[in-house]
Amino acid sequence: MTNPASFPWIIAELSQSGTVSIEDLHNEFDDEYDLTYGEEYLKTLKREGIIERLPTADGRYQVTSEDAFAAEREKFDEASEYDTQDFDRALVISVPSPLLAQFSEDDFDYPIPMLQLDQALQRVLIDTEDVIRLGVPYLEGDGLDRFADELYALAEQGVSLRVLTRELLVDNPADRDLKAARDLLDKYEDRIDNGGTIEIRDFYHAMPSGRRLDMSVHFKMAIADQTSAYVGSGEFRRSSMYKNGEAGYLVRSTDEARFWAQFFDFFWEQADQVTRTRLES
Structure with a gap:
């Protein structure tokens, strides 16, 4: 680590x-x-x-x-035992900031490199050339702002951004969620060049009564094209990076990244588009 x-x-x-x-x-x-x-x-x-x-x-x-x-x-x-600039697979962790100085990698047996959540997410963003897929059930501005430089660099390079989230289209969605989505849409579109796009979709369905969940997405992912992918409990949220214990993997294998991209796209195709009109209503 x-x-x-x-x-x-x-x-x-x-x-x-x-x-x-x-x-x-x-x-x-x-x-x-x-x-x-x-x-x-x-x-x-x-x-x-x-x-x-x-x-x-x-x-x-x-x-x-x-x-x-x-x-x-x-x-x-x-x-360091590992060169984290070149690896096929890495463990991804997040340790609450008050405990990080007490966390010693010498206390753990791990056969592959270990990265902090921010480092893994940053690596996926840097690896992307065409399409970045983000599974972000809880869309919060403070987490996305952490990677503003990387995200806007992707926009300027013409990389298309697909964000799959939830509960933006329910009755009375949280104002902060709407604001985070609106800010991301505005800022990315302002910097898009070379044919890139941004789209946000929502996958969340309640039972007909509206009182119980029928189905939704809860996975946390960041997938660079079909070349690398982070999958784990942590996501683009400040609490995930600095306050929670989180665990996951970063893979830089075409076969595995392709599977996660296909899995993401399965839900993406069945999700509802979040329009600017909805975000501003």
């Missing part, structure tokens, strides 16, 4: 000067993944008595135990 870039940066800052601050962290990183886990990592180091908080406005910490800090630093001096 690859640690957030903010972890070794914090260790390096503490090694060089003996202090580091929240303000320094925000000046160095603008990625939510690195900032969120970086702040939690500082809190964990404080709880373990390795650093202490100073009474300064910038949220500065300093090393209090050199021995404990030296042991912590050794974790980042060890080379």
